[in-house]
Amino acid sequence: MMIKVKLFASFRSGRFAEADWEYVEGLTLEDVLKKLNIDKKEVGVLLVNSRHAGIDYKLKEGDIISIFPVIGGG
Amino acid sequence: MTDKIYRVNMTTLKVSTEEVPSQWKILGGRGLTSTIVSQEVKPTCHPLGKYNKLIFAPGLLAATNCANSGRLSAGAKSPLTGTIKESNSGGTAAHSLARLGIKALIIEGLPAKDTFYRLHVDKNGVTLNEEKELVGKGNYEVVNILSERLGKRIGVITIGPVGEMRLPTANISVREPGGNLRSIGRGGLGAVMGAKKIKCITIDDTGSEETNYYDQEKFKEAAKVFAKALVEHPVTGEALRNYGTDVLINILNEAGGLPTKNFRSGQFEGHEKISGETMHDIIVRRAGKPIHACHTGCVIQCSQVYNDQNNQYLTSGFEYESIWAFGANCCIDDLDIIAQADHIMDDIGIDSIETGVALGVAMEAGVIPFGDGPAVLRLLKEIASGSPLGRLIASGSAAVGRAYGVTRVPVVKGQGIPAYDPRVVKGVGITYVTSPMGADHTAGYSVATNILKVGGFVDPLKKEGQIQLSRNLQIATAFVDTTGLCLFVAFPLLDNPAALNAVVDMINARYGTGMTVNDLTELGKKILKTEHEFNLAAGFNNKHDRLPEFFEEPCPPHNAVWDFTEEEIDSFWNF
Numbered sequence: 001m002m003i004k005v006k007l008f009a010s011f012r013s014g015r016f017a018e019a020d021w022e023y024v025e026g027l028t029l030e031d032v033l034k035k036l037n038i039d040k041k042e043v044g045v046l047l048v049n050s051r052h053a054g055i056d057y058k059l060k061e062g063d064i065i066s067i068f069p070v071i072g073g074g
Numbered sequence: 075m076t077d078k079i080y081r082v083n084m085t086t087l088k089v090s091t092e093e094v095p096s097q098w099k100i101l102g103g104r105g106l107t108s109t110i111v112s113q114e115v116k117p118t119c120h121p122l123g124k125y126n127k128l129i130f131a132p133g134l135l136a137a138t139n140c141a142n143s144g145r146l147s148a149g150a151k152s153p154l155t156g157t158i159k160e161s162n163s164g165g166t167a168a169h170s171l172a173r174l175g176i177k178a179l180i181i182e183g184l185p186a187k188d189t190f191y192r193l194h195v196d197k198n199g200v201t202l203n204e205e206k207e208l209v210g211k212g213n214y215e216v217v218n219i220l221s222e223r224l225g226k227r228i229g230v231i232t233i234g235p236v237g238e239m240r241l242p243t244a245n246i247s248v249r250e251p252g253g254n255l256r257s258i259g260r261g262g263l264g265a266v267m268g269a270k271k272i273k274c275i276t277i278d279d280t281g282s283e284e285t286n287y288y289d290q291e292k293f294k295e296a297a298k299v300f301a302k303a304l305v306e307h308p309v310t311g312e313a314l315r316n317y318g319t320d321v322l323i324n325i326l327n328e329a330g331g332l333p334t335k336n337f338r339s340g341q342f343e344g345h346e347k348i349s350g351e352t353m354h355d356i357i358v359r360r361a362g363k364p365i366h367a368c369h370t371g372c373v374i375q376c377s378q379v380y381n382d383q384n385n386q387y388l389t390s391g392f393e394y395e396s397i398w399a400f401g402a403n404c405c406i407d408d409l410d411i412i413a414q415a416d417h418i419m420d421d422i423g424i425d426s427i428e429t430g431v432a433l434g435v436a437m438e439a440g441v442i443p444f445g446d447g448p449a450v451l452r453l454l455k456e457i458a459s460g461s462p463l464g465r466l467i468a469s470g471s472a473a474v475g476r477a478y479g480v481t482r483v484p485v486v487k488g489q490g491i492p493a494y495d496p497r498v499v500k501g502v503g504i505t506y507v508t509s510p511m512g513a514d515h516t517a518g519y520s521v522a523t524n525i526l527k528v529g530g531f532v533d534p535l536k537k538e539g540q541i542q543l544s545r546n547l548q549i550a551t552a553f554v555d556t557t558g559l560c561l562f563v564a565f566p567l568l569d570n571p572a573a574l575n576a577v578v579d580m581i582n583a584r585y586g587t588g589m590t591v592n593d594l595t596e597l598g599k600k601i602l603k604t605e606h607e608f609n610l611a612a613g614f615n616n617k618h619d620r621l622p623e624f625f626e627e628p629c630p631p632h633n634a635v636w637d638f639t640e641e642e643i644d645s646f647w648n649f
Binding site for chain 1 (some may be wrong): 308309310312313314316317318319320321322324325328329330350351386393394395465515516519521525526527528533534536561562565631632
């Protein structure tokens with residue numbers, strides 16, 4: 001089973017917009033950020049299945065992760 | 075130069091000036107327009123009649139070295155909502171008016187004749203000039219003609235045909251440093267200007283004096299601290315510049331709160347094609363400008379210039395709200411069509427949010443199909459012709475809903491709901507129902523804390539903490555709108571106390587006052603309550619602080635519903 005990783009805005013540079021990864025038991029969002037070489041300080045919004053999640057969140061099969069840099073707007 | 079209040083009486087066609095009353099000295103922007111409306115406008119008046127007044131006011135920090143201080147406020151009783159209304163924009167006008175010593179320009183009365191006028195403002199004062207050539211022309215042509223007549227640097231405030239026709243979605247456009255248009259968008263203030271028969275206002279600030287500071291050195295120090303805070307905050311220093319506001323399409327879509335197909339669901343299949351990421355790539359590919367400041371002194375530069383497939387100018391100030399309204403809400407996934415729509419709306423002078431929501435209701439009614447871009451462009455072009463259908467669309471979402479017997483009409487106090495579903499972003503939902511402005515997202519931008527995690531985090535899907543969040547933001551926004559600062563400074567203001575202290579210091583150094591942060595909060599509360607009281611006197615009550623009943627339905631993917639009780643919503647005003 002897989003998890004889906006989606007990147008947005010400047011995080012796409014040198015990486016990808018969307019990728020399917022192998023699900024690994026015990027994988028946390030912090031691990032995902034490390035694998036992507038994204039400094040957690042740069043992360044603005046982290047969503048799992050469209051809900052806000054913390055970096056210690058333990059992933060489950062089929063989770064969809066959306067990672068945004070710090071963002072603003074109106 | 076001593077600041078003065080300018081009054082233009084359109085009944086007598088006379089201009090007069092007054093000393094600034096001491097209670098108005100510490101007001102500017104929205105604080106000043108709302109105070110004047112509440113003191114001088116009959117709350118029960120007809121918004122297009124002789125008792126309404128249209129007031130323009132630069133902010134407290136206009137014409138200074140303060141970064142991002144050039145917003146121009148306009149206020150009146152709104153022809154769309156019937157409530158008090160303030161709306162503001164960037165452009166060159168605020169700095170120019172402030173440099174010329176104009177604290178507020180109050181337009182009152184109603185002309186007897188059918189003639190339109192151009193107000194001209196320069197160092198000698200304000201004059202009224204009968205205007206024929208510009209009548210019936212779109213805003214872009216108006217700016218071109220006035221540049222030929224009065225010089226390339228002429229400042230312009232203008233209404234398009236929609237304002238001339240006094241339709242309740244008419245906006246007021248302000249010329250910006252690049253020569254294009256920024257919008258005083260919501261609430262139909264362009265119709266008030268049209269009712270008073272003013273086609274445009276030209277501003278020539280040549281020969282204006284330097285701004286008087288109480289303590290110029292202290293001001294400079296505080297301005298440095300403030301500018302640094304803006305540049306160092308990741309939102310204002312980087313994110314907004316690189317991707318503009320349209321970056322929100324993907325974030326709201328991922329969060330499940332992007333209102334789609336007339337507020338049926340929170341995700342749009344075509345989101346990527348209308349996203350800020352896509353827009354950035356198109357702009358760069360077509361040699362447009364991905365970075366653009368809408369007024370002098372702006373360090374954020376969130377705006378852009380978008381070219382067509384032939385690399386020719388198509389539109390600028392192409393923002394999230396407009397793209398959402400025609401994109402996800404009307405199910406159009408073609409950014410070029412939306413850009414053409416944006417251009418037409420700027421030209422005819424109409425609120426892009428209200429028009430997009432109204433078209434969503436028209437699609438709901440089967441007037442045209444959802445997703446039909448060419449049909450949308452046809453309808454927009456019809457508006458300027460003054461046809462019955464064009465006038466109906468330009469009368470706003472509630473009017474369209476009524477004409478077609480539709481219940482799924484997303485409005486509060488007659489104003490169309492903007493680009494965040496209230497069931498999914500509950501903090502902004504509270505702003506929509508309680509704001510004296512009607513459904514307004516900027517009035518208390520809870521989205522910052524609900525979705526973007528700026529100023530902390532309050533879970534958007536839960537009720538807890540939302541009323542307090544919206545209240546605090548509405549109070550802060552009332553104050554920020556009084557300073558003439560771009561509301562995007564709120565991002566660093568929420569996260570960095572040094573930034574807020576710098577704003578207080580700048581006000582004190584400019585005016586010789588001894589204000590504290592607490593005074594600003596009290597000022598914000600006072601403005602909000604003044605606006606609320608005007609609405610009560612105009613006939614509004616707590617029953618108007620409600621969402622339409624269809625928001626009881628679940629919004630996929632979260633299947634969230636609007637579940638605040640009446641008592642919970644009414645508790646907002648307990649301060």
